[in-house]
Amino acid sequence: MTNLSISQRLRTLSTGDRMLLKALVSCGLLTLALGVIFGLVTALIRTSYLGAEAETGYRVMTGHGVTIFFYWLYFAQMALLMALSATQTQGRARIGLSPAAWSGLVLMLLGFAASTAGTWMGSPLLYDGSPDLVGENTWQAGLFYTGYVLLASGLFLLAVSAIATVIAVKTGSGGRAWSTIGFAVTAWAGLVMVSSLATLNTFLPAAAWTFGWGHEPTNHSTGWHLLFHNLHYLPLMGTVIIWYALIQDLTGVGSIFGQRFSKGIFTLYLVFVPPTSLYHMFLEPDLSPILRGLGSLLSLFISVPTIAVFLVIVSSLEAQARTRGARGLFGWLWMLPWREPAMAAIGMAAVNLALGGIFAFVLIQEQLASLLSDTFFVPATFHFLTIGTVTLTLLAAFTWSMPALFDRPLWAPRLLRLLPYTLTVGLVMFGAAGMSAGLNGMPRRVLDVSYDGTAPQLWTAMSPVISLGAVIMALSLLLHVALLVGTALGSGRRQAPATPSSMILATTEGAAIRQTAWTAPLCVLVLVIGMYAATILAFALLRALPLAGAAGAAH
């Protein structure tokens, strides 16, 4: 295989394959913009800056969850899964089984239309689509569930196409081992297929019931917990694969630990997916005490693969930079290409992952789960992961690949470079205020939290901060989308080709392996200390509150 970067190889795609990727990227940006607008409106209604009928408010909230969590994240992931698999081919980049991929895209689009129609025409079911909320609006709920079924079928077909693409690479090379990215793409596509099956397992019985073809599902919540676990893991796995690929493209640095070791780390993701799912069941009354205890223990492993990939990437970067003469504990950081908007986005995504990770560990502890899982602590925490980490990473990859895909220069790269920082500022405001309010019992999924003026004073005090954070976050994301749409439409200024930042840090692997690289292990140490501190703080705060834990459904 020629030694072209991913972005260079995207330029060699045929017109048809390029059209497919452009369509996936465009659908991704459209659903992100819509989902962010719904999210902003939800935040403003919740904090009483906007008035709305309760039903409309809950529809907007449902639209936010469904559009962002199901459609934006999956249109974008599929675009990048297909792009990474296509660029593994020898010679010209190509997508295997492209009719399956096109069918997958069409099914996803139909799914989005059905889910949206179901949300606005029927009862607002929120994104988990609980059958308990369907009421009289059965056919509208059927439309909503059919949307998820179509989405799952589309994802499955796209994953089949991605796997066919990398299998063709292996066939063409006489069965030789894939590159690390080729292997990671296969593992990622495999987990997409499993998640598709989990989606069908959850929503197919519900769809059948609403159309009168079966009984009301009795185990919807179990199916949802299993699916939800996959939906936590899958985007995070995609995120670290994108980090690995983009860092290699941006800096020329691959893993200094070798290909086989890196593949082993990506395998860990798949190994840990099923056993760590137990913590989603903590609020199930019939879960045995043994499984409850085991779930607590196993939940500690959930971040192991992500931390391992972080260690591989950061240690490799640091070792290569030190070989190039970087001095001091953090001196190597200044050698990274921060002028690239994609690098700035990845940097902030890593920071947000650490913040989200610390507080997510508070949330998944068995004794705290029942007290916190219905509070605003949950959305305040997971926005660090869904928006601050995953969305920022997906946008980084779009920013890096769209000029090659659309053959147009980036529009306003300086502004694009700034947006990850403004987004993080908004996120920290939203997250910190939301977690404080959540620790004091502010409920989630409730639009009117004033309780006729009887709500605790802290909730009222935190609401403007939550709102302002949401506005900053939303405007940063909408501006990011606008600049990428402008890029696709050709608003960017063509400049003389700059020196590619690629290979700026690459040295020989042998020289790099002899360097000491302490930053990544130190970061992990800080993370562990942060987790302990946050847990101690959460326990202390909750013990000080005059409350009794009586939670309903889990997160």
Place this chain on the structure above:
Amino acid sequence: MTEDSVFIGLVSVIWIALVALYAFVPMFAMPGSAIVWGSGGAVFLALAVVIAIVERRPKKTHDPG
């Protein structure tokens, strides 16, 4: 065979072992989990088999004659 089929095969073995635990050991009985992870185990097993077959098949060479 390369590490690619070995790693994916390992995943399928672990998932299927876990499914057996959820399906057949009363203490861990979780039929819902067994169905989802079982279908996943089947996906990764199929994938490992396909990869292994491709790895064992000799590379086709074009015969100019």
